[in-house]
Amino acid sequence: MTRGEGRLFDGYVAVDWSASGTPKTGPDSIWISFRTPGDSEVLENPGTRAEAVDRIEALLARASAIGHRILCGFDFPFGYPAGTAQAITGEPGWAPLWRRIAALIEEGPRNSNNRFDVAAILNASFPGEGPFWGNGLKRDIAGLARTKRKDGWGESLPPNARHAETRVRSAQEVWKLTGVGSVGGQALTGIAALERIRHRCGAAIWPFETLGDGTAHVFAEIYPSLLEPAPGDMPKDARQVTAVTDRLARLDAQGDLARHLAAAGEMPVAVHTEEAMILGMADPEGFRSCPTPHVYEYERDPAAIYRQSFATIEAEADLSALSEAARPLAIRLIHACGMVDVAADIRLSSGAVEAGRAAVGRVAGTASDQTLPIFCDSEMVARGIIARALPAGVSPVVTLNDPSVPDLAKRLGTTRSAAATELWRARLEGSIVAIGNAPTALFHLLEGIERGWPRPALILGFPVGFVGAAESKQALAERPHGVPFVTLLGRRGGSAMAAAAVNALTLGLGGDGT
Structure with missing residues (x-):
């Protein structure tokens, strides 16, 4: 089967990730929207990260079997501020850091995980207090402070924010592990999951890797708050992923998705070697203002x-x-x-x-x-x-x-x-x-x-x-x-x-x- 003329992809996935330590559905849990170019959407709410990984892998396997290519967006940071990988792994670039995180993160079948302990281990690579903060557990963890360090950012520590956070001001820093809007736990558990998935399904990670020969699935970082949630009575997370896949499908149909993907080449080198970026952040207004398709008046009966x-x-x-x-x-x-x-x-x-x-x-x-x-x-x-x-x-x-x-x-x-x-x-x-x-x-x-x-x-x-x-x-x-x-x-x-x-x-x- 072949995708429509001018399209880069045959389907679009948006995943609202969660670092919850227990099974959870409904608000503030994992939501997955899968949309085809024909505007057919499947919305799922798996209770655990293990279930979510299984469903994503099954979806990609079915798509690969019929020659389809899927763009998958995940709403957690794909990278850390410049210098983080060198400090933690002794090597520059995103890939060694992804491997290190995947090797450390342990996941139980019912969402139990060691993300706070892993953050403490990663902090040990830095002098004094490391950049990760926000111990959300009742027990103290040596090397993981409950509050943010006040100095050292950009000096003994990497910068506090990636280039992405300077462009999208409402996006949270990746070091914060607990509290309102925190994304640090999602990044650690999410990167560990994607490091495993990408090798099993042969996906390319944008913007670190090229889009391949036109057949590989592509994983990209998304920030659903760039868009208005879809209308309806579903939880906000569900309406957000629905809005994202709808927008990706429309942009691709209109030939404009390629422009947003190509924007990585205009970013600082650290963005496409280590930090990653949010899809659409180079032109948020253009990403948001994709016009609604014209609806023709005609007899349907x-x-x-x-x-x-x-x-x-x-x-x-x-x-x-x-x-x-x-x-x-x-x-x-x-x-x-x-x-x-x-x-x-x-x-x-x-x-x-x-x-x-x-x-x-x-x-x-x-x-x-x-x-x-x-x-x-x-x-x-x-x-x-x-x-x-x-x-x-x-x-x-x-x-x-x-x-x-x-x-x-x-x-x-x-x-x-x-x-x-x-x-x-x-x-x-x-x-x-x-x-x-x-x-x-x-x-x-x-x-x-x-x-x-x-x-x-x-x-x-x-x-x-x-x-x-x-x-x-x-x-x-x-x-x-x-x-x-x-x-x-x-x-x-x-x-x-x-x-x-x-x-x-x-x-x-x-x-x-x-």
């Missing part, structure tokens, strides 16, 4: 569409030359092609419509095993016939793709369409024939009837094209050999019109058939 269409045809087409029985058929023919002037070119034998309806009625009105084939010169004609309107025992028959047809066409020195009519002969008596494509099929059928083939109950002749189409229909109108017929003189015709003629016999007017 199928029955009303048919009523209005048929009323328009009756008002605009001159059907005066046709019998009352033939007018419903003419209206459906015009409806199939959209041209009211075809009414002047319709030709039919006296009682043709009645003959076709009688053939259908004979099968519909009997409890026996009697059947009525509707022989079609192509699959397109057969597909256009409304199956639910056909009584039991009445069914389209297409012989064009029968294995014997190619050799038969060679022996007869004609087209496959013409040769395929030879296979109708055994059941041709009393049948209905609907030809919407091949003039040679109509010519060959007329020749066969003249040679003594069984006679169908009705021939619906609508070959289309520039070679033989007009001539074959003229031949049907002039020499039908006593077989009732309906045709359209000239080059016009086609599968839709042939199928419409059949539908007129079974549906008539007033149905909501499509």
Whole structure:
């Protein structure tokens, strides 16, 4: 499968993460929104991080299996201020720090975790009090203060804020582990989870890595507060992730998502080597102001569409030359092609419509095993016939793709369409024939009837094209050999019109058939 033209992704995920130490659903818990380009959203609220990881991995695995690429946004910081990785791991860059955090964080199946102890271990890499603060446990933890250090930021410690926090002022510092708006715990547990997921599913981490060859899933840091939550009665977290996936899908559909992703190249080097950035922070207003798609005013009720269409045809087409029985058929023919002037070119034998309806009625009105084939010169004609309107025992028959047809066409020195009519002969008596494509099929059928083939109950002749189409229909109108017929003189015709003629016999007017 291929994504829509111009799109970077086939689906969009937004995850509101939680560092809760116990299972939790509802407000202030994990929410996952998954949206497809067709605007179908699945909203989930797993109770634990383990459940969330399982669901995310399963979603990505299903997408990979069908060649789809997903953009996943997570609402926790993907990095730390410049210099943090070097101080903690002895190596620059994001990857060593992610590995170190993933190696230290321990998660229980019911959300128990050691994030506060891990923060203390990481603090030991710095002189004096480390940058992490906010011990939220009742027990004291050596090396993890309950309050923020007042000095040393940007000197003995890394800066207090990343470049992202200087651009988005309401975003919280990554060092804070507890209290209103804290994101430090989410970052530690979230980075540990993503370090495992990314290796299992082959995802690229933006903005640290390129977007790959167009097939890898992409993980990006998001800040849902850049957007207004979606309306509704759900918890705010749920409405926020819904708003994010809606915005990502719209931006991608309008070709503007690439601009927000490419903005990493304009940021300081530390942003795309260590700090990470919030998707949309380079142009928050542009990220927020993605226009709402235009909603067109049009009739959506199928029955009303048919009523209005048929009323328009009756008002605009001159059907005066046709019998009352033939007018419903003419209206459906015009409806199939959209041209009211075809009414002047319709030709039919006296009682043709009645003959076709009688053939259908004979099968519909009997409890026996009697059947009525509707022989079609192509699959397109057969597909256009409304199956639910056909009584039991009445069914389209297409012989064009029968294995014997190619050799038969060679022996007869004609087209496959013409040769395929030879296979109708055994059941041709009393049948209905609907030809919407091949003039040679109509010519060959007329020749066969003249040679003594069984006679169908009705021939619906609508070959289309520039070679033989007009001539074959003229031949049907002039020499039908006593077989009732309906045709359209000239080059016009086609599968839709042939199928419409059949539908007129079974549906008539007033149905909501499509």
